[in-house]
Amino acid sequence: MAGLELLSDQGYRLDGRKATELRKVQARMGVFAQADGSAYLEQGNTKALAVVYGPHEIRGARSRALHDRAIINCQYSMATFSTAERKRRPHGDRKSTEMSLHLKQTFEAAVLTQLYPRSQIDIYVKILQSDGGNYSVCVNAATLAVIDAGIPMRDYVCACTVGFVDETSLADLCYAEESGGVSSLALALLPRGGQIALVQMDARLHQDHLDTLIEAAMTACKGVSKVLDQVVRQHLQEGSTLRE
Amino acid sequence: MIKTERILHLRRFRGRKVRVVREHYLRERVPCFSSLCQADCANGVKVLPGDLTHYVMPDADVVVDYLEILELKELQGIIFTQTACQALHSKGRRFYNRLRSLVKDPRFHCVQFANEFQQYSFCPREKGESQEKWQTRCVYSAAVWYYNHLAGMMNVVMITEDEEAVAQYSSLHSGVYVVTVQDYLQNFWPDLQAAQELYASISQALEEREAEDSQREFPEHLPAEVMEAGIKSGRYIQGTLSVNKHRAQSEALVQTEGSSSQAMDLSSGVLVHGGKNRNRAVHGDVVVVELLPRSEWRGRATLLTEGQGDDRSPDDGQEKPMPTVKPIPVEKSADMQRCTAEKCGHDQGRVVGVLQRNWRDYVVTFPSRDASQSQSRSCQRVLTVPWDRRIPKIRISTQQAEALQDHRVVVRLDSWESTSLYPNGHSVKVLGRAGELETEVQTILVENCIHVPPFSEAQMKEMPLSSPEKPWRVDPAEVARRRDLRDSHLVFSIDPLGCEDVDDTLSVRSLAGGTLLELGVHIADVTHFVPEGSLTDLEARTRATTYYLADRRYDMLPAVLSADLCSLLGGVDRYAMSVLWELDAGSLAVRRVWFGRTVIRSSYQLHYELAQALLNGEEVRVPELERFCPEEKDLKLAQLIQALEMLTRVSRHLRLQRDRGGALELEGVEVRAQLDKDKNITALVPRQPLEVHETVAECMIYANHWVARKIQESFPNRALLRRHPPPRLELFSQLVDTAKAMGFSVDTRTNKALADSLDRAVDPQDPMVNRLLRMMATRAMSQALYFSTGSQPQDQYYHYGLALDRYTHFTSPIRRYADMVVHRLLTAALELEQGAGPAGILATNRELEELAQHINNKNWTAQRAQSASTGLFQCLFFRDRDPQTDLRCVADAIIYAIRDNGVLVFVPEYGIKGPVYLRNKEGQVVSAEAGGSCKWQGGKVRRYPSYITTTTAGGCSATFRLMSHITVRISVRSSSCHSDTLVLEVISNQPHRGSGPPASQGHRQLVQEVVRLAESAQQTAAPTHKLSRQERDFLQSRTPNLYSILEEIRELALMDLDALSQASEQTVLTVPDPLP
Secondary structure, X not given: OOOOOOEOOOOOEOOOOOXXXXXXXXXXXXXXXXXXXXXXXXXOOEEEEEEEEEEEEOOOOHHHOOOOOOEEEXXXXXXXXXXXXXXXXXXXXXXXXXXXXXXXXXXXXXXOHHHOOOEEEEEEEEEEEOOXXXXXXXXXXXXXXXXXXXXXXXXXXXXXXXXXEOXXXXXXXXXXXXXXXXXXXXXEEEOOOOEEEEEEEOOOOOHHHHHHHHHHHHHHHHHHHHHHHHHHHHHHHHHHHHHO | OEEEEEEEEEEOOOOOEEEEEEEEEEEOOOOOOEOOOOOOOOOOOOOEOOOOOEEEEEOHHHHHHHHHHHOOOOOOOEEEEHHHHHHHXXXXXXXXXXXXXXXXXXXXXEEEEOHHHEOOOOOOOOOOOOHHHHHHHHHHHHHHHHHHHOOOOOEEEEEEOOHHHHHHHOOOOOOEEEEEHHHHHXXXXXXXXXXXXXXXXXXXXXXXXXXXXXXOOOOOOXXXXXXXXXXXXXXXXXXXXXXXXXXXXXXXXXEEOHHHHOOOOXXXXXXXXXHHHHOOOOOOOEEEEEEOOHHHOOOOOHHHHXXXXXXXXXXXXXXXXXXXXXXXXXXXXXXXXXXXXXXXXXXXXXXXXXXXXXXXXXXXXXXXXXXXXXXXXXXXXXEEEEOOOOOOOEEEEOOOOOOOOOEEEEEEEEEOOOOOOXXXXXXXXXXXXXXXXXXXXXXXXXHOOOOOOOOOHHHHHHOOOOOOOOOOOOOHHHHHHOEEOOOOOOEEEEEOOOOOOOOEEEEEEEEHHHOEEEEEEEEEOHHHHOOOOOHHHHHHHHHOEOEEOOOOXXXXXXXXXXXXHOOOOEOOEEEEEEEEEEEEOOOOOEEEEEEEEEEEEEEEEEEHHHHHHHHOOOOOOOHHHOOOOHHHHHHHHHHHHXXXXXXXXXXXHHHHHHHHHOOOOOOOHHHHHHOOOOOOXXXXXXXOOOHHHHHHHHHHHHXXXXXXXXXXXXXXXXXXXEEEOOOOHHHHHHHHHHHHHHOXXXXXXXXXXXXXXXXXXXXXXXXXXXXXXXXXXXXXXXXXXXXXXXXXXXXHOOEOOOOEOOOOOOOOOOOEHXXXXXXXXXXXXXXXXXXXXXXXXXXXXXXXXXXXXXXXHXXXXXXXXXXXHHHHHHHHHHHOOOOOOOHHHEEEEEEEEEEOOEEEEEEOOOOEEEEEEOEOOOOEEEEEOHHHEEEEEEEEEEEOOOEEEEEEOOOOEEEEEOOOEEEEEEEEEOOOOOOOEEEEEEEEOOOOOOOOOOHHHHHHHHHHHHHHHHHHHHHHOOOOHHHHHHHHHHOOOOOOOHHHHHHHHHHHHHOOHHHHHHHHHHHHHOOOOOOO
């Protein structure tokens, strides 16, 4: 049984990164004119498109409205061509419902919803190509889209997955690593205050290692936030130069 | 970093092809691990030296096929590319791990270079390019990069098996050479014969493999995924295959993971019957088995389960009546099923796949010419017979078959295709002609995976200097850090006579006006000289223990340490690790314990007999006191005797304490090794039991116990302790039955009950009875084990034999690696106590547990090798004697177990255990005549619980009772391929009346006589070139060993001249002609 060697003796991972290095992150904001806010983000080979509508009046049942804050509606989906094998993905399957719920929780923690009572904010995220870390890529893309929509937030929400192999934590797992038996943890962070918006972990991990793992995840998230910040600033600069 | 993408086509498990895209990041700075590096690469500790003529970079297929050659220590400056490593990884985990450990080991000059992550050395695979071509191109571009990176200061040689590549690349670059493996070895290493031979044998094996015919002999193994899924779903069972030594052809047992921890568990596991069902698995492999339906189960030979003494001679199956093979009926009720399952013991199954091959080096014997006639197809392929009976015959392709007839050769297995009845292998090293002493000893070493090369120059350089002209002295700065006991304490050592590695000393004195006693145990501070991670440390860790064979030993540490700097000799200053107890003078309760590093000067180097004589008040000469004037001498002597008496008193008290807890006293070599006091071959000799032996042993046990407590309290999860699990009660059945037959009752429920009942079981007429019973109790015990405290619950720490809740090994760091680990742990614990964090990083629980496993394994191999070498010497001793005429071949023996067709006996004079048959193959039985002499006649044998009778057709009968003495004749059954075995034959049912030499001398004499014979044989035969080369290779501690010289001088002094000349005459006469 020749399993993959996730971390070589010299400290290289499968794709040539070191343990703490992130994948290459590229992003663009304002890719669609129709929506209120949109963003496209690539993290390595995982690519996601996020679109934000709102805040607007509650659509559908009025009873859902909250009198003191906005509700956030999230929807996550994957393109049929996003994985190595084409696969029809019906709406509302268990996996994407769960992911939608996680996104919703994350953004309820970050968006200043009390500014918009009795209204609704829609966040739609689609994975165009999947290569590991889907949740974190979605969060990062949606953050940019929310910012693009001009909705006030406490801070950027940055997410990253980390894994634990051979007593070392690996930042930003790719698909091969995720499926190679690493116990992975996804964490969404509000980097400035260091508040954790969401932690998710399904695998088994010894309690002693949890702290180091979360520490590594927070460092990785802060790295992501730097890139996102740069993207936002550049986008604003472009916008302002155009207007002049 | 630059991001690129790599497109792979992977084949999924169901056979579909999938296109996978993976990212691939390149960077400019990848460490080159060369000391010539100009660009400040982040090289670690291990770098390639700059003073070589060239670096060599093997191609992927060279690494895959010829890794063994690259493993030779002589080849230096090897750069393994990542490309090649991955190719090896896809061949198998095992090979890859071998390479990894090679790269990690600082003793080998090779490094791994991540060429595919280097921006300039990486080349993407082109469309339509085959994998092999691409790998070659990658390696070549890495070689070019290396040459340029080192600014042309070092030539790089790339070796490949691809002729096209040689033609294509060889003239492209001036400093980068591309050659084939053969050319490389011939041009660069013309002197390295071993590499060239290895190359020839591997390449021949490879060629043969390609030209294999396709007739299927075995079913194919299942793919790994199917096996894994099957194991998870419970359809298949995973386990380690162990072949029955006595029925290697037909029976093998697969021990499942759970039961492997209790290796003695006989009733679990799956039986694999026959070669077809075994499906190419070899002893030791981790296999996957499928249970067979009950209708296909084959019966087991019933005799076997009864007669499973581990000292049966392997051939006795043929001499027994043919085993009755009964098909087991299909069961009806669950009750019945359980009943039969218990009777037959095992489920039966067949091997469907091998998860992990655990092939090691095997010793085989090439058949002599007339035996190999049957190999008519091609004379180049020879079927060789392994020394280990559990291994199938191995097919070797060689052109030297003629020259290697009757030689023992080390081989490695390459493959076992489903089309072949036998596995393929290639030869690695020739050991020598079968039957010669050197060959046989080397065979034992190889078969037990003991590898003891001489200490390398680099290792010796680490050692401090000490020569007779300029002896080593303690460093004042170091002394200041230690507690100085040189003037305050009377320190002495008690060891066997002539011992040169003294690792423990004792001290005792009274404090506070006699109300307190201070007992001290001072152990050589080996870890001061051997820092963790140094080359010497690594070598010691690999060896794990000093190996004692019957005629030689292989040291764990270089002699400068073991015999000089770490040896606590008399009258010189030495560093030590000490444990000091303050005891209440009256009640002997412990008041205070102090651990720490000290400087000591041993005043007396006593030996056991001398110490006992002093205690008994006899008038003896103490060599250390000779130089004093009489009054001073008396004073000192009185001090010493007082100390000895105090020590005896304390140790009696300690012993009593442990006895109350249930400590066992057992006979036999195994248990004596636990007593921490045997350092020498003399340990094999049944020695005169003196009280002082026990005194010293007790102090050592006490020190071990307290150190164990200390380190366990400081490091609850990562301390190295030693536990002795309680034995399984079923295994005592033989002991209980035997004792019952003798009229004793043995209670085996607890260790206390066992110890008490063994003490009671004494036959006043025959002291051997008690000894044999204790020996049988020992054999039923489980083995004591090292373990890391984090991996066992605390109630498992118990040491059954010594009746202590915690125990470890602390007192012999010179000859056991475990003690060195414990010393380091103790040092760390003391540093922790003083508030300073531990100096080095301590091993984690997992690392420590791995280390403990390794040490356990090495200890077992050491024991096996020791007993194998003892057996070898016994055989060699009796081989040259005519059993009919030589008096020494007749000896007294005691019956200790009864079997269906014979008895098992113990020969105290030579320490031999073995079966004696009362019925032979022709169905004749032994009958006794008046006066006790026995002869063979037709008749019957009947077995009773405590005796066995033979009745001849003529009506004569003879009875053999348990524990009665008989006379046996010892002869040798020689075997060309395996080890020789001793055959015991009853010649009288009366005790032997010959006044042979006392038991203690028999064994010693035996070893020395055999060694002398072998030496003189070598001298007279003018040793061939080959032999002398082997001597250089292997003989580490042969003649230059001070110990053996001392021993010889002592022997000479004991012998009178007449006997000596007689003996030498005899030697010359009996020298076997070494030429064929």
